[in-house]
Amino acid sequence: MSRRVVITGMGWITPLGCDIETVWQRLQAGKTGMAPTTNFDASKFPTTFSSEVKDDFDLAAIIGAEAAQRHATASLNSRFALGAATLAWRSAGFDRQAPTDMSRVGIYLGGGEGPLDFEPFAAAACCGWDSEQRSLNTVKWAQVASERLDRMKELEQEPNLAASHIACHLKVRGPSYNTLTACAASTQAIGEAMCILRRGDADVMISGGTHSMIHPLGVTGFNRLTALSTRNDEYASASRPFDRTRDGFVLGEGAAMVILEDLEHAQARGATILAEVAGYGSTADAFRITDIHESGRGAIAAMRLAIEDAGISTSDIDYINAHGTGTEENDKIETLAIRTLFQEGGRKAPPVSSVKSMLGHLIAAAGATELITCVLAIRDGVLPPTMNYEHPDPNCDLDYVPNAPRKADVCIALSNSFGFGGQNDTLVVRKFATEPRP
Numbered sequence: 001m002s003r004r005v006v007i008t009g010m011g012w013i014t015p016l017g018c019d020i021e022t023v024w025q026r027l028q029a030g031k032t033g034m035a036p037t038t039n040f041d042a043s044k045f046p047t048t049f050s051s052e053v054k055d056d057f058d059l060a061a062i063i064g065a066e067a068a069q070r071h072a073t074a075s076l077n078s079r080f081a082l083g084a085a086t087l088a089w090r091s092a093g094f095d096r097q098a099p100t101d102m103s104r105v106g107i108y109l110g111g112g113e114g115p116l117d118f119e120p121f122a123a124a125a126c127c128g129w130d131s132e133q134r135s136l137n138t139v140k141w142a143q144v145a146s147e148r149l150d151r152m153k154e155l156e157q158e159p160n161l162a163a164s165h166i167a168c169h170l171k172v173r174g175p176s177y178n179t180l181t182a183c184a185a186s187t188q189a190i191g192e193a194m195c196i197l198r199r200g201d202a203d204v205m206i207s208g209g210t211h212s213m214i215h216p217l218g219v220t221g222f223n224r225l226t227a228l229s230t231r232n233d234e235y236a237s238a239s240r241p242f243d244r245t246r247d248g249f250v251l252g253e254g255a256a257m258v259i260l261e262d263l264e265h266a267q268a269r270g271a272t273i274l275a276e277v278a279g280y281g282s283t284a285d286a287f288r289i290t291d292i293h294e295s296g297r298g299a300i301a302a303m304r305l306a307i308e309d310a311g312i313s314t315s316d317i318d319y320i321n322a323h324g325t326g327t328e329e330n331d332k333i334e335t336l337a338i339r340t341l342f343q344e345g346g347r348k349a350p351p352v353s354s355v356k357s358m359l360g361h362l363i364a365a366a367g368a369t370e371l372i373t374c375v376l377a378i379r380d381g382v383l384p385p386t387m388n389y390e391h392p393d394p395n396c397d398l399d400y401v402p403n404a405p406r407k408a409d410v411c412i413a414l415s416n417s418f419g420f421g422g423q424n425d426t427l428v429v430r431k432f433a434t435e436p437r438p
Helices: 019-029 059-063 065-070 076-092 119-129 136-150 153-157 161-170 182-198 216-224 232-237 263-268 297-311 328-344 363-380
Strands: 005-013 107-112 176-178 204-212 253-262 275-284 318-323 412-419 423-430
Touching: 005 019, 005 076, 005 182, 005 263, 005 363, 019 107, 059 065, 065 161, 076 107, 076 161, 076 204, 076 232, 076 253, 107 161, 107 182, 107 363, 161 176, 161 204, 161 318, 176 182, 182 204, 182 275, 182 363, 182 412, 182 423, 204 363, 253 263, 253 363, 263 412, 275 297, 275 363, 297 412, 297 423, 318 363, 328 412, 363 412, 363 423
Parallel strands: 107 176, 107 204, 318 412
Antiparallel strands: 005 253, 005 275, 204 253, 275 423, 412 423
16 A cells, blocks of 8 residues: 655745745735736836746745855745745754655755846857858857856756755755656646655655746747737736636746655654645646647546546545636636536536636746645635636636635645646645545
8 A cells, every 4th residue: 555645844935925824815815926027127028027026035034144155056946946945844844853864855846947048148159150151150159158158057047956956955865856847847746756755765755846937038938829918007917817808827936845744754753734645647638739638638637547546536526726827728628627527427516716816827836836725725714716707708617716715615625737738737635634535
């Protein structure tokens, strides 16, 4: 029998703050993280706003000034990850008594690529270009690049660097992985970390995601895909999942981490158990680079696998935290997938909501952030709302918990993440009970 996996710590760095309880209260109040972009001058872009982490994020205040100095060259992704992981570690009580065998503590992140140090790279390429020969003079390029490029910034572009920073800071010596499956990355990371614990390859896993694509290259790419909202004059209410007038998602940034433990390990040290991760499903659409399949086949399969893995049925699910991006296709097809799956089980779909309506889309960090909101919904018996839902769409006909939180008895929640390339990942999280439910 595989080992049971529980959550004993949580931490996040979000556009609505960095404290679990503060952000949770702001989500229930329908607050928004959207504002004009300040990470760079976006005034000439089709989308001039985003959902940025605000000034209340102070890495030195979280990990200490001396430690922050050791990680001074870290990218924004790595700084977010360090902050969220340290908060989760502290939440689990490991700052007071660390695990006795740190080689049994691992990391599995959904970490995004660091921002490209574009200007010096472009300058070097331009200097090395021979227009007459129509070729790149690699010797000249290398000379200029060595003078202008920052080697640490180049290194920090690698997606695995956030995990490396966490390992160095927390002295974690167990298995370390990073996956970058677009918007599904941190949900997949948590699912795979759960599998590592189940088969006994570790006792504790730090898992979650971190990402910031609020930079010229990231915004350019999403604008060219027409994936971003362009409601520049109405940015506060621009993210409107499942609403008929939706016109794209709002790009966010941040990190979210959970501490996953083998149940026996957690109980032996007297840890407070926040919830149990009970099921995981992962599929690929095998369809297109960006679009999900119009039938929702991959999403349906991922949800079904997670439910089967948890040993439950659709009738046991009390709440679904949707991927819910606010794009035309995603919301329509996710609705279809949920409706189809629950109709197969002979029941109406449970309430569904999307906190991206307030936080924006944190890309690789989105799934972990949303899993934490599921844990909080279970703990407090409150469903977070889908804000800015004003115009019903006949293609989106579920109960989206519109515009206000709702009291509800939540024992089991399902969290969806669907990424570019047709990557579908679903987690089932449940209220912890000493004996597993049949």
